[in-house]
Amino acid sequence: MGDEKTISLSVLGGGGEIGANCYQLGINGHGILLDSGTHPKKEGLGALPEYGILGKAPDVCLISHGHQDHCGSLPYLLRQFPAVRTFATIPTARIMDRMLHNSVAVMGLIAKERGVAEYPLYEHEDVNYAMRSVTGRPFNEPFPLPIEAEVEVSFLRAGHVLGGASVLIKTRGHNVLYTGDFCEVDQELLPGCETLGRDLHVDTLVIEATHGATDETAINPYAEECYRLGEAITPVLNNGGAVLLPSFALGRTQEVLNIVSRLQEEGMIPPVPVYASGLGRAVYELYDRFTDYLRDDADLRPLEQFHRIGNVWESAVVENLISKPCIIVATSGMMLRNTPSAMIAREMVRHTHHGIFFLGYLDPDTPGHALLHGRVGDRHFLALGKPGMECRLANIRRFSFSAHAHRKTLQQRIREIAPKNVVFVHGDADAIAWMRDNTNNDFRCFSPHIGQTISLEA
């Protein structure tokens, strides 16, 4: 049992895209799912992984971390296949609970506003059921899977966000390492990923390729970027303006609130009030609960230090908020329509003295991308069912606080782990193409597309 050298890998989502990550390993007749995400830009059933290609119920699902593109469809999966057992790190299990209940609310709103008949894809009770299927595990403590074949799993520290893990799956015949999203550098709060090498005896490495198409010299070092951000914020505040920092609820929000707070303590930016939006606050409580998972020297500020934003769907509330110098950290990071960051930006762009500073990658199809690359005088549609807003604001910039590995790190990790097979996932087509073209021929390289099943030899 568990000693076969050949395994299969099926891509249900995340092949050639940053989408609904979901991969099934076929090991000795057992199905082991890696992640069960939703596509951040798609809607309705189209946002799901291709669960239809599963011939039978998978046995287990291993979740790498709490971002939607990795766990957003877990309640849907469990509704289809109620017997699936799920494993995640202890913080990720708690994070998922908050993120997924929030998704139900968001899907409900979209259903109402736009009549997406398939929404919500799952209800609060489905989230509760899914959460009961999850066993939380600490990092670096191998555990056997509850299946007949002998398979042992370990969660390894991946950096990226609280609880973020790379997943090591060991059988007697074939070892697989799924990196999930990982980050090699220390962030303000989270330590970078652990170094992994040949001693893991990895046969197949399934590796994220987010930054495959990004020249690493174009990404400033983290510490430098903190100060660049400070230098951009100060003149806006001194000029009576407000600063908006659109951020992902999990990870970036907690990191940037603490960066801003430190820069204020250091006297680099004025001590104006700092605001944080709802889901980011809920996740912040978990950063506070799991301080053991943060950097040893992390100085996590108390959440009470950051003010609540209030009802951003009322323009009078936002007008009042931005009438005085302040810093606002709000979701979503790419400023999707009708999210707090979009609703606040909608009022800000009518004036010339504010600043909107994006903090990471912006997908070309998002309103945030259009705003960043647009010109003064362009009209932007940031709220559903409301007229577009003419942009008078020129001070819209982007900083790069990436929580993903640079492509040189991806290459280095492949060399150090020295697997037999490398499978590139979680990247746009050009990112994956660059990684394939620039990976040594010593490794068998794969870049399967969605719906494809490949066979892998140890």
Ligand SMILES: [Zn+2]
């Ligand atoms: Zn992620």
Ligand SMILES: [Zn+2]
């Ligand atoms: Zn991801």
